[in-house]
Amino acid sequence: MADGDPALGPRERRDQIRQLVASEGFVRMEQLAEAHGVSLMTIHRDLDVLQSEGWLRKVRGGATAQPSALYHGDVRHRVQAMSEAKRLLAEEAVTLVEPGASVMIDESTTGLAVAGLLPARGPVTVISNFLAVVNLLAGEATIDLIALGGAYYPAYDAFLGMRTTEAIRSLHADVLFMSTTAVTNGHCYHQSQETVAVKRALMESASKRVLLIDHTKFSKRGLHQLAPLTAFDLVIVDSDAPESDLAPLRAAGVPLRIVSN
Numbered sequence: 600m601a602d603g604d605p606a607l608g609p610r611e612r613r614d615q616i617r618q619l620v621a622s623e624g625f626v627r628m629e630q631l632a633e634a635h636g637v638s639l640m641t642i643h644r645d646l647d648v649l650q651s652e653g654w655l656r657k658v659r660g661g662a663t664a665q666p667s668a669l670y671h672g673d674v675r676h677r678v679q680a681m682s683e684a685k686r687l688l689a690e691e692a693v694t695l696v697e698p699g700a701s702v703m704i705d706e707s708t709t710g711l712a713v714a715g716l717l718p719a720r721g722p723v724t725v726i727s728n729f730l731a732v733v734n735l736l737a738g739e740a741t742i743d744l745i746a747l748g749g750a751y752y753p754a755y756d757a758f759l760g761m762r763t764t765e766a767i768r769s770l771h772a773d774v775l776f777m778s779t780t781a782v783t784n785g786h787c788y789h790q791s792q793e794t795v796a797v798k799r800a801l802m803e804s805a806s807k808r809v810l811l812i813d814h815t816k817f818s819k820r821g822l823h824q825l826a827p828l829t830a831f832d833l834v835i836v837d838s839d840a841p842e843s844d845l846a847p848l849r850a851a852g853v854p855l856r857i858v859s860n
Contacts, residue, residue, distance in 0.1 A: 607635070609645070613645050613649055616631055616642075620649075620663065621654075621655075624663060625658075625661055625664075627660055628661050630661075631645075646662050649662070650662075654753075682712075684813035685811075685813065687858045687859070687860065688709055688712070688811040688812075688813065688835050688836075688858060689709065689712035689713040689715070691856065692809060693713060693717065693720055695774060695833075696717065696720045696774065697720075698721065698723070699722060700720075700773045701771075701772040702725050702726070702773065702774055702775075703725075703727065703770075703772040703776070703801050703804065703805050704725060704729060704732050704775075704777070705729065705775070705776070705777035706728055706729035706732075706755050706759075707729075707777060708731075709776075709778040710727070710778060711731050711732055711735065713776045713811070714727070718740075719741075720741075721741020721742055722742075723741065723742055724742075724743040724745065724772075725742050726747065726772055727746065728746075728749065728797060729756065729757045730746075730751070730756045746758075747763050747767060748766060749763030749764075752793070755791075757797075759796075764796055764797055764800040767801055768800055771804050772804060772805045772806070773807060774805060774806065774808075775801050775802060775804075775805035775807070775809065776811060777798060777801060777802075777810060778812060779810065779812060779816060779825065780816070782812060782817050782828065782844075786824050786828070787810070787824070787828065788820065788822065788823060788825065789821045789822070790821050791823070795825050799825065802830065807833070808830065808833075809832065809833045810828065810831040810833070812836055812840075813837050813839075813840075814839040814841070817840065828851070828853040829852055829853055831853075831854070833854050833856060834848070834854060835855075835856045836855060836857055837858055838857050838858065838859035840857070845857075
């Protein structure tokens with residue numbers, strides 16, 4: 600690991616730390632303290648800040664970029680995780696899109712999988728706060744693209760905050776495709792209050808709400824409650840979800856659709 604510059608300010612040092620954790624997967628606190636010429640307490644504070652921003656997960660002895668029950672993981676890890684299940688969910692979701700429809704997509708990587716299939720369903724208007732979706736669809740002849748602005752959160756590669764929610768509320772779409780960090784007791788949960796605020800605005804601005812969840816969402820946890828699954832018009836789940844997780848949802852009246860290969 601290359602030595603850091605002790606003269607760096609906190610922002611520059613933290614930027615180097617998060618890049619290193621993302622590239623190596625795990626870095627020990629002692630390594631970081633030595634490389635940057637600062638105390639372990641300073642590194643503790645740096646990791647606390649980076650974890651609160653969603654860049655990494657602070658663990659015993661260091662920090663990791665790998666997702667866990669409480670940490671969503673950075674965008675690169677999220678795209679790679681459960682890619683086959685996301686493909687199946689996306690292929691089912693796009694069957695709901697008719698030419699001429701307007702579609703909202705949140706900042707989930709499952710939504711990104713849906714976005715990749717939309718040009719073939721066009722002409723379609725796509726509205727999203729997820730920069731990865733915007734970059735993917737920019738220039739597509741069959742897509743009328745509306746990018747939602749606001750404060751940019753690099754850890755999510757998305758625009759979040761008050762300006763984003765205001766932009767959403769000025770629009771209306773036929774259908775919203777979104778995912779969630781975790782499903783607990785029949786409710787969606789997320790790690791970020793900013794994420795919850797934006798997703799609520801998206802839900803309020805769509806005629807049809809579709810939630811896409813792979814089976815791992817049932818084993819994860821989140822801090823902030825978004826909505827019950829009964830608030831969605833359709834919940835699409837992959838077939839690896841155990842019946843013990845699905846049965847309570849059915850009993851509560853959640854409109855489920857199970858997809859498999």
